[in-house]
Amino acid sequence: MAPIAKILFPVDFSQSCVAMAAYVKRAATLLGASVSLVHVVDLAAYNALQLSLRPISEVTEEQMGIGRERLNSFLAGDFPVALCPRILTSGDAATEIARVAKEGGIDLIIMPTHAGVFRQMLLGSTTAKVLNDADCPVMTSRHAQTIAPRPLEHREWLCAIGLGENSERVLRYASQAMAQAHGRFSIIHAVQSGDPDLPIGLDLRERAQSGAELEARRRIDELQRTLGTDAPVRIAVGRVKGALLEAAQQSDADVLIIGRSPRSGAHGRMRDLTYAMVRDSPYPVLSV
Numbered sequence: 001m002a003p004i005a006k007i008l009f010p011v012d013f014s015q016s017c018v019a020m021a022a023y024v025k026r027a028a029t030l031l032g033a034s035v036s037l038v039h040v041v042d043l044a045a046y047n048a049l050q051l052s053l054r055p056i057s058e059v060t061e062e063q064m065g066i067g068r069e070r071l072n073s074f075l076a077g078d079f080p081v082a083l084c085p086r087i088l089t090s091g092d093a094a095t096e097i098a099r100v101a102k103e104g105g106i107d108l109i110i111m112p113t114h115a116g117v118f119r120q121m122l123l124g125s126t127t128a129k130v131l132n133d134a135d136c137p138v139m140t141s142r143h144a145q146t147i148a149p150r151p152l153e154h155r156e157w158l159c160a161i162g163l164g165e166n167s168e169r170v171l172r173y174a175s176q177a178m179a180q181a182h183g184r185f186s187i188i189h190a191v192q193s194g195d196p197d198l199p200i201g202l203d204l205r206e207r208a209q210s211g212a213e214l215e216a217r218r219r220i221d222e223l224q225r226t227l228g229t230d231a232p233v234r235i236a237v238g239r240v241k242g243a244l245l246e247a248a249q250q251s252d253a254d255v256l257i258i259g260r261s262p263r264s265g266a267h268g269r270m271r272d273l274t275y276a277m278v279r280d281s282p283y284p285v286l287s288v
Contacts, residue, residue: 003180004031008106010038010097010130013074016112020141021078023284024110027139030155030181035079036104038087040096041067064090094129101136109138113278131260131278131287137173139255141284155183157286158253159231160244160277163189163219168227170259173288175229177257185257186232187224189216190243213237241276249282257286 009024011017028035041063071086087104089096101109113127131138159174161167171187178185191212213235220233236243248256258277278285 002107004033004107004177006104006106006108007031007033007035008038008097008101008104008109009035009079010040010093010109010111011071011074012039012093013070014112018075020110020112021075023141025078027108027110030183031108031177032180033107034084036085036087036106037071037075037079038089038097038100039067039071039074040093041088041090042093043090060090064088093126094133097126097130098133098135101134106136108136109134111138112141128275128278131274137286137288139284139286140278155181156253157183157185157255157257158188158248158251159185159257160188160190160248161220161223161259163216163223166259166261168223170257170288171223171229172227174257175227175231177286183254184231186234186251186253187220188234188236188244188247188251189220190236190238190240190247191216192240193238193243210237241273244273244277245280245282248277253283255284255286256281257288260287 007024007028009017009020024035027033043060043063067090068086068088071088072081087100089100097109097111100106109130111127111130113125127140131140155178157174157178159171161170174185191210216235217233224230234247236247238246256277258274260274274287278287
Protein backbone atom coordinates (compact mmCIF):
# COMPACT_ATOMS: atom_id res chain seq x y z
CA MET A 1 0.00 0.00 0.00
CA ALA A 2 1.30 3.43 -0.92
CA PRO A 3 1.07 6.13 1.77
CA ILE A 4 -2.26 7.94 2.06
CA ALA A 5 -1.27 11.23 0.44
CA LYS A 6 -4.53 12.47 -1.11
CA ILE A 7 -7.93 12.67 0.61
CA LEU A 8 -11.13 13.51 -1.25
CA PHE A 9 -13.94 15.17 0.72
CA PRO A 10 -17.27 15.15 -1.20
CA VAL A 11 -19.49 18.04 -0.10
CA ASP A 12 -23.13 18.91 -0.71
CA PHE A 13 -23.17 22.01 1.55
CA SER A 14 -25.21 20.17 4.19
CA GLN A 15 -24.85 20.41 7.97
CA SER A 16 -23.40 16.90 7.90
CA CYS A 17 -20.51 18.14 5.78
CA VAL A 18 -19.95 21.10 8.08
CA ALA A 19 -19.91 18.77 11.08
CA MET A 20 -17.45 16.46 9.29
CA ALA A 21 -14.92 19.19 8.46
CA ALA A 22 -12.91 18.98 11.70
CA TYR A 23 -12.73 15.20 11.40
CA VAL A 24 -11.37 15.39 7.85
CA LYS A 25 -8.81 18.01 8.90
CA ARG A 26 -7.63 15.86 11.79
CA ALA A 27 -7.34 12.76 9.58
CA ALA A 28 -5.29 14.73 7.04
CA THR A 29 -2.99 16.01 9.78
CA LEU A 30 -2.41 12.55 11.26
CA LEU A 31 -1.70 11.05 7.84
CA GLY A 32 0.22 14.01 6.44
CA ALA A 33 -2.20 14.10 3.49
CA SER A 34 -3.68 16.85 1.33
CA VAL A 35 -7.44 17.40 1.00
CA SER A 36 -9.48 18.17 -2.12
CA LEU A 37 -13.18 19.07 -2.00
CA VAL A 38 -15.53 17.86 -4.72
CA HIS A 39 -19.10 18.95 -5.40
CA VAL A 40 -21.38 17.38 -8.00
CA VAL A 41 -24.04 19.63 -9.52
CA ASP A 42 -27.32 17.85 -10.24
CA LEU A 43 -28.20 19.22 -13.67
CA ALA A 44 -31.32 17.05 -13.71
CA ALA A 45 -32.86 19.25 -11.03
CA TYR A 46 -34.28 21.73 -13.54
CA ASN A 47 -37.93 22.60 -13.27
CA ALA A 48 -40.14 22.69 -16.30
CA LEU A 49 -40.58 26.47 -16.13
CA GLN A 50 -36.83 27.10 -16.36
CA LEU A 51 -36.48 24.87 -19.39
CA SER A 52 -39.48 26.40 -21.15
CA LEU A 53 -38.19 29.96 -20.76
CA ARG A 54 -34.45 29.52 -21.33
CA PRO A 55 -32.09 27.34 -23.38
CA ILE A 56 -30.75 24.34 -21.50
CA SER A 57 -27.17 25.49 -22.16
CA GLU A 58 -27.90 28.77 -20.39
CA VAL A 59 -29.47 27.06 -17.40
CA THR A 60 -26.56 24.63 -17.22
CA GLU A 61 -24.00 27.42 -17.28
CA GLU A 62 -25.87 29.26 -14.55
CA GLN A 63 -26.14 26.20 -12.31
CA MET A 64 -22.44 25.40 -12.72
CA GLY A 65 -21.56 29.00 -11.91
CA ILE A 66 -23.64 28.92 -8.74
CA GLY A 67 -22.06 25.61 -7.78
CA ARG A 68 -18.54 26.96 -8.34
CA GLU A 69 -19.23 30.04 -6.22
CA ARG A 70 -20.68 28.01 -3.35
CA LEU A 71 -17.88 25.45 -3.50
CA ASN A 72 -15.10 28.05 -3.39
CA SER A 73 -16.58 29.73 -0.32
CA PHE A 74 -17.67 26.55 1.51
CA LEU A 75 -15.48 25.73 4.53
CA ALA A 76 -12.84 28.16 3.25
CA GLY A 77 -11.57 28.72 6.79
CA ASP A 78 -10.95 25.02 7.33
CA PHE A 79 -9.76 24.22 3.83
CA PRO A 80 -8.21 27.30 2.16
CA VAL A 81 -8.73 27.30 -1.60
CA ALA A 82 -5.02 27.92 -2.20
CA LEU A 83 -4.10 24.72 -0.35
CA CYS A 84 -7.14 22.52 -0.89
CA PRO A 85 -8.25 22.23 -4.53
CA ARG A 86 -11.94 22.48 -5.38
CA ILE A 87 -13.33 20.12 -8.01
CA LEU A 88 -16.70 20.91 -9.60
CA THR A 89 -18.44 18.42 -11.83
CA SER A 90 -21.96 17.41 -12.82
CA GLY A 91 -23.99 14.25 -13.23
CA ASP A 92 -24.78 11.38 -10.90
CA ALA A 93 -23.12 12.20 -7.59
CA ALA A 94 -21.76 8.74 -6.74
CA THR A 95 -20.53 8.06 -10.27
CA GLU A 96 -18.73 11.38 -10.43
CA ILE A 97 -17.15 11.02 -6.99
CA ALA A 98 -15.77 7.59 -7.92
CA ARG A 99 -14.52 8.92 -11.26
CA VAL A 100 -12.81 11.96 -9.73
CA ALA A 101 -11.15 9.73 -7.13
CA LYS A 102 -9.83 7.34 -9.76
CA GLU A 103 -8.63 9.98 -12.22
CA GLY A 104 -7.11 12.10 -9.46
CA GLY A 105 -5.16 9.28 -7.84
CA ILE A 106 -7.07 9.71 -4.58
CA ASP A 107 -5.96 7.42 -1.75
CA LEU A 108 -8.95 7.87 0.58
CA ILE A 109 -12.49 9.25 0.32
CA ILE A 110 -13.97 10.59 3.57
CA MET A 111 -17.68 11.39 3.50
CA PRO A 112 -20.45 11.72 6.06
CA THR A 113 -23.60 9.68 6.11
CA HIS A 114 -26.88 11.49 6.52
CA ALA A 115 -29.02 10.64 9.51
CA GLY A 116 -32.23 8.78 8.80
CA VAL A 117 -32.19 8.25 5.06
CA PHE A 118 -28.81 6.53 4.94
CA ARG A 119 -29.63 4.16 7.75
CA GLN A 120 -33.11 3.28 6.52
CA MET A 121 -32.47 3.21 2.78
CA LEU A 122 -28.78 2.34 2.58
CA LEU A 123 -28.92 0.68 -0.80
CA GLY A 124 -30.28 3.80 -2.46
CA SER A 125 -27.92 6.34 -0.97
CA THR A 126 -25.08 8.19 -2.67
CA THR A 127 -22.72 7.00 0.06
CA ALA A 128 -23.61 3.36 -0.56
CA LYS A 129 -23.04 3.76 -4.30
CA VAL A 130 -19.65 5.34 -3.68
CA LEU A 131 -18.76 2.42 -1.42
CA ASN A 132 -19.70 0.05 -4.21
CA ASP A 133 -18.08 1.93 -7.10
CA ALA A 134 -14.92 3.54 -5.74
CA ASP A 135 -11.61 1.78 -6.26
CA CYS A 136 -9.91 3.45 -3.28
CA PRO A 137 -10.77 3.01 0.41
CA VAL A 138 -13.76 4.95 1.70
CA MET A 139 -14.25 6.21 5.25
CA THR A 140 -17.83 6.86 6.31
CA SER A 141 -19.26 8.11 9.58
CA ARG A 142 -22.33 7.37 11.58
CA HIS A 143 -23.48 10.54 13.29
CA ALA A 144 -26.38 12.88 13.72
CA GLN A 145 -27.00 15.72 11.33
CA THR A 146 -24.82 18.26 13.15
CA ILE A 147 -22.56 16.15 15.37
CA ALA A 148 -19.12 15.11 14.16
CA PRO A 149 -17.62 11.74 15.06
CA ARG A 150 -15.06 11.63 17.84
CA PRO A 151 -11.69 12.97 16.64
CA LEU A 152 -8.92 10.55 15.77
CA GLU A 153 -7.01 11.41 18.93
CA HIS A 154 -5.83 8.23 20.58
CA ARG A 155 -5.22 6.52 17.24
CA GLU A 156 -6.52 3.06 18.01
CA TRP A 157 -8.32 1.22 15.23
CA LEU A 158 -10.14 -2.11 15.11
CA CYS A 159 -9.66 -4.32 12.04
CA ALA A 160 -12.36 -6.91 11.29
CA ILE A 161 -11.26 -9.80 9.11
CA GLY A 162 -13.13 -12.86 7.94
CA LEU A 163 -10.17 -15.08 6.97
CA GLY A 164 -11.26 -15.16 3.33
CA GLU A 165 -9.28 -14.23 0.24
CA ASN A 166 -9.24 -10.51 1.16
CA SER A 167 -7.99 -10.91 4.73
CA GLU A 168 -4.30 -10.45 3.98
CA ARG A 169 -4.99 -7.32 1.91
CA VAL A 170 -7.18 -5.76 4.61
CA LEU A 171 -4.77 -6.59 7.42
CA ARG A 172 -1.81 -5.22 5.44
CA TYR A 173 -3.71 -1.98 4.84
CA ALA A 174 -4.55 -1.66 8.54
CA SER A 175 -0.93 -2.24 9.52
CA GLN A 176 0.50 0.28 7.05
CA ALA A 177 -2.15 2.93 7.71
CA MET A 178 -1.58 2.71 11.45
CA ALA A 179 2.18 2.95 10.95
CA GLN A 180 1.62 6.11 8.92
CA ALA A 181 -0.65 7.58 11.62
CA HIS A 182 1.66 6.39 14.43
CA GLY A 183 -1.20 4.49 15.99
CA ARG A 184 -2.19 0.98 17.02
CA PHE A 185 -4.75 -1.53 15.79
CA SER A 186 -6.27 -4.76 17.03
CA ILE A 187 -7.96 -7.58 15.15
CA ILE A 188 -11.51 -8.88 15.57
CA HIS A 189 -12.81 -12.05 13.98
CA ALA A 190 -16.28 -13.57 14.42
CA VAL A 191 -16.91 -17.30 14.60
CA GLN A 192 -20.43 -18.37 13.70
CA SER A 193 -22.04 -20.14 16.63
CA GLY A 194 -23.74 -23.46 15.93
CA ASP A 195 -26.60 -22.38 18.15
CA PRO A 196 -28.02 -18.99 17.03
CA ASP A 197 -29.87 -18.63 20.33
CA LEU A 198 -26.72 -18.66 22.45
CA PRO A 199 -25.59 -15.28 23.80
CA ILE A 200 -22.57 -13.69 22.15
CA GLY A 201 -19.27 -14.55 23.82
CA LEU A 202 -16.07 -12.53 23.47
CA ASP A 203 -12.86 -14.52 23.80
CA LEU A 204 -13.28 -15.67 27.41
CA ARG A 205 -10.03 -17.47 28.27
CA GLU A 206 -11.47 -19.39 31.20
CA ARG A 207 -13.98 -21.26 29.08
CA ALA A 208 -13.07 -24.04 26.72
CA GLN A 209 -12.47 -22.75 23.22
CA SER A 210 -14.17 -24.54 20.37
CA GLY A 211 -12.32 -26.11 17.49
CA ALA A 212 -13.51 -23.30 15.23
CA GLU A 213 -12.11 -20.66 17.57
CA LEU A 214 -8.78 -22.41 17.86
CA GLU A 215 -8.51 -22.79 14.10
CA ALA A 216 -9.38 -19.12 13.58
CA ARG A 217 -6.71 -18.05 16.04
CA ARG A 218 -4.16 -20.34 14.37
CA ARG A 219 -4.89 -18.86 10.95
CA ILE A 220 -4.74 -15.30 12.25
CA ASP A 221 -1.40 -16.03 13.92
CA GLU A 222 -0.11 -17.43 10.65
CA LEU A 223 -1.37 -14.39 8.75
CA GLN A 224 0.31 -12.03 11.21
CA ARG A 225 3.60 -13.90 10.89
CA THR A 226 3.42 -13.53 7.12
CA LEU A 227 2.84 -9.77 7.39
CA GLY A 228 5.17 -9.19 10.31
CA THR A 229 2.44 -7.83 12.58
CA ASP A 230 1.69 -8.58 16.21
CA ALA A 231 -1.71 -7.00 16.84
CA PRO A 232 -3.94 -8.14 19.72
CA VAL A 233 -6.65 -10.56 18.59
CA ARG A 234 -10.20 -10.96 19.81
CA ILE A 235 -12.51 -13.78 18.77
CA ALA A 236 -16.25 -13.11 18.95
CA VAL A 237 -18.67 -16.03 18.92
CA GLY A 238 -22.30 -15.83 17.82
CA ARG A 239 -24.19 -14.66 14.78
CA VAL A 240 -21.44 -13.01 12.76
CA LYS A 241 -23.03 -9.59 12.28
CA GLY A 242 -24.22 -9.31 15.85
CA ALA A 243 -20.95 -10.63 17.26
CA LEU A 244 -18.86 -8.14 15.29
CA LEU A 245 -21.08 -5.21 16.18
CA GLU A 246 -21.14 -6.09 19.86
CA ALA A 247 -17.36 -6.46 19.86
CA ALA A 248 -17.07 -3.08 18.13
CA GLN A 249 -19.31 -1.47 20.74
CA GLN A 250 -17.13 -2.88 23.52
CA SER A 251 -13.99 -1.49 21.93
CA ASP A 252 -12.69 2.02 22.57
CA ALA A 253 -11.45 2.34 18.98
CA ASP A 254 -11.58 5.40 16.73
CA VAL A 255 -12.24 3.53 13.49
CA LEU A 256 -13.46 0.11 12.36
CA ILE A 257 -11.64 -1.25 9.30
CA ILE A 258 -13.51 -3.74 7.13
CA GLY A 259 -12.94 -5.26 3.71
CA ARG A 260 -14.82 -4.81 0.46
CA SER A 261 -14.46 -7.05 -2.55
CA PRO A 262 -11.60 -5.79 -4.75
CA ARG A 263 -13.76 -6.52 -7.78
CA SER A 264 -16.69 -4.51 -9.07
CA GLY A 265 -19.15 -5.85 -11.61
CA ALA A 266 -22.61 -7.37 -11.44
CA HIS A 267 -22.37 -8.30 -7.76
CA GLY A 268 -20.51 -5.15 -6.74
CA ARG A 269 -17.93 -4.67 -4.02
CA MET A 270 -20.34 -4.64 -1.11
CA ARG A 271 -22.00 -7.56 0.62
CA ASP A 272 -24.87 -7.71 3.11
CA LEU A 273 -22.51 -8.00 6.09
CA THR A 274 -20.42 -5.05 4.89
CA TYR A 275 -23.53 -2.88 4.51
CA ALA A 276 -24.64 -3.84 8.00
CA MET A 277 -21.29 -2.93 9.51
CA VAL A 278 -21.19 0.44 7.75
CA ARG A 279 -24.76 1.18 8.76
CA ASP A 280 -24.62 0.09 12.39
CA SER A 281 -21.03 0.62 13.56
CA PRO A 282 -20.78 2.87 16.63
CA TYR A 283 -17.90 4.81 15.06
CA PRO A 284 -16.55 5.61 11.56
CA VAL A 285 -15.89 2.71 9.21
CA LEU A 286 -12.96 2.52 6.81
CA SER A 287 -13.96 0.18 3.97
CA VAL A 288 -10.91 -1.15 2.16
